[in-house]
Amino acid sequence: MKMRGRSKVNTLLSLVLASTLVVSACGNGNNNNTPSASPSPGNGESKPQAEQVTIKYYNWDNEAQAAGTRGMLDEFTAENPNIKVEHVVLVPGNSVEMLQKLDFLISSGEAIDVIQLPSLGSVLERATRGAFEPLNTYYTNENLTPEDEYFVNAKVGEDYYGMQFTKSVNYVMLNKDMLDEAGLAVPKYGWTWDDYREYAKQLTQGEGVDKRYGSYFHTWELYMNAPAQTMMKDPFLYDDGTTILADPTYKYFFELRKGMEETDKTSKPYADILAAKLNYRTEFFNEEAAMILTGNFTIPDPGNTEQYPHDFKTAFAPVPVPPAGSEPKDYEGKYFTSGSQIAMGATSKHKEAAFKLMRFMTTADSDNRMEFSGYKKANNEELLTKLIAGKEDMYDVDSLKYSLFSEDIQFLDGAQVMTTATSELTKVINDGFSKYMLSNEPIDEVQAWMVGEATKIISEKGVIK
Structure with a gap:
């Protein structure tokens, strides 16, 4: 929502500003966590404080992998202090049993924010059931073309459902x-x-x-x-x-x-x-x-x-x-070659925050990353040097x-x-x-x-x- 222009009448100025602040604050309470437009930095006006949200990141990490994931999530929250991320390991070290538990959570109606899945097929199978959120709108808003970003894209018809997290060899x-x-x-x-x-x-x-x-x-x-x-x-x-x-x-x-x-x-x-x-x-x-x-x-x-x-x-x-x-x-x-994928649950109450986490996890050049990236611009040879250093x-x-x-x-x-x-x-x-x-x-x-x-x-x- 754009802020109204200033009135030349001083008595109306304070009323307009007060109304704008109230409406802007309310605008951040929708389910998609869509931010309201705010004044650009440097124009003399303060930026409204972003809403604090908590989202969950699900996967099947073993003990060693969990340390790397936690490190990346900590990096994300440092860059995005308004987003808290809980790491949920559904079944440590077992992707098959993890998918079974995930399906139970989906069927029970639990709000799923971001989930790592072991394969392209595991994303498509659940996307066709309506379990995952299409990503097209979020890509468009960020001016992103998925084929330019990832080697393998989870796509049903014209809708994209997953971001490639790892590249398998x-x-x-x-x-x-x-x-x-x-x-x-x-x-x-x-x-x-x-x-x-x-x-x-x-x-x-x-x-x-x-x-x-x-x-x-x-x-x-x-x-x-x-x-x-x-x-x-x-x-x-x-x-x-x-x-x-x-x-x-x-x-x-x-x-x-x-x-x-x-x-x-x-x-x-x-x-x-x-x-x-x-x-x-x-x-x-x-x-x-x-x-x-x-x-x-x-x-x-x-x-x-x-x-x-x-x-x-x-x-x-x-x-x-x-x-x-x-x-x-x-x-x-x-x-x-394929690799694991990251998807967004259709039931997530904080979809903008979920998309932001998905992009970070799939594109960040992090010392905590433990597997080759499915992001086309990643330097996997450099990552190998780090992994065995x-x-x-x-x-x-x-x-x-x-x-x-x-x-x-x-x-x-x-x-x-x-x-x-x-x-x-x-x-x-x-x-x-x-x-x-x-x-x-x-x-x-x-x-x-x-x-x-x-x-x-x-x-x-x-x-x-």
């Missing part, structure tokens, strides 16, 4: 001391999953409780079909909107997993991992396993010897590629930089189609993998079942273009 972490002991070189781009299997054989030692496995695969779908999850544009759909569960990589990787567990005995059994609820970081840093497929969110971990005590150096290698004859459909030899002796730095920034490492363009049924399709992948690994059902029957289930789900839910 997958790689394999290897115990460098064990590689040297076995006389194995740190792999480069182009090594295959068959090569990985051979490495695991040479890195496995011992028996029983003292056994050291060459490889560890965790319980997520990333480890059920790594080629599909790391070298295809979308982990659920082809560009034509059909399911990728028919892809030849599924049969190849399911059989590779079973062969490594049952024939080679170089990877800890899936059943044991489920029963013991093992932690993948602990398996690697406790030297229970020599190699693990993971992502750049683990970069700080080798240097964090307080939380993960160990004395070996960690090497890094690009994700293995599928061998000839087992490549995915439309294979380009490039890697998938003072701990370089725990890293094979050359292999880390190669796996992240080498010209050999190229990334796929974004998917042309996506689905909102990520939870349902993930369950199909998990159930199919269990049928094969735990119930020993034939691979061809399992894959046919997976394709049938996925096709029904996609037909019912549709796709996003």
Whole structure:
């Protein structure tokens, strides 16, 4: 609201000013926390004090990540003293269970301000349910074009729902001391999953409780079909909107997993991992396993010897590629990249403050940032230097930089189609993998079942273009 002009009549001046101050103060009480227009600095008039609000920032940080998040939130509140931010960790270190808890909070009507989500799909799925606020108006007000700001944008139709917070790059972490002991070189781009299997054989030692496995695969779908999850544009759909569960990589990787567990005995059994609820970081840093497929969110971990005590150096290698004859459909030899997203709850009572926090978290050049940024103007190589500063002796730095920034490492363009049924399709992948690994059902029957289930789900839910 613009302030009225001054009257030439002195007796009316005080009345106009008093009325303006009252109306301006009331104008800050709306649900969207939209600020009223105020006199520009330097014109001799004081700026009205901004309304004090409290908003919540939700995520799934583990202990180490929470310290970095708290640091960034403190920086934000120092710059914005009228906005207090409460950090709410829904389920520490577990994004899958965090999403389940988030859905419960949404269904119960809790006011959600700002939430970090693990993937683009997890944003789109909830956006189509009306759980998140479209960001178009806020972008327009700030003269921002999302495609100029972020690598990946969460978009349904013409509406934007998420800002890319982190940029994901997958790689394999290897115990460098064990590689040297076995006389194995740190792999480069182009090594295959068959090569990985051979490495695991040479890195496995011992028996029983003292056994050291060459490889560890965790319980997520990333480890059920790594080629599909790391070298295809979308982990659920082809560009034509059909399911990728028919892809030849599924049969190849399911059989590779079973062969490594049952024939080679170089990877800890899936059943044991489920029963013991093992932690993948602990398996690697406790030297229970020599190699693990993971992502750049683990970069700080080798240097964090307080939380993960160990004395070996960690090497890094690009994700293995599928061998000839087992490549995915439309294979380009490039890697998938996405990352976590930050969204605004549709129920937030302080949306302007929420948007301001979202922009800060996604764009700030902060020493407290612990993962690569999805912001196009961020300097991720500089961030890497900060992340490992003072701990370089725990890293094979050359292999880390190669796996992240080498010209050999190229990334796929974004998917042309996506689905909102990520939870349902993930369950199909998990159930199919269990049928094969735990119930020993034939691979061809399992894959046919997976394709049938996925096709029904996609037909019912549709796709996003």
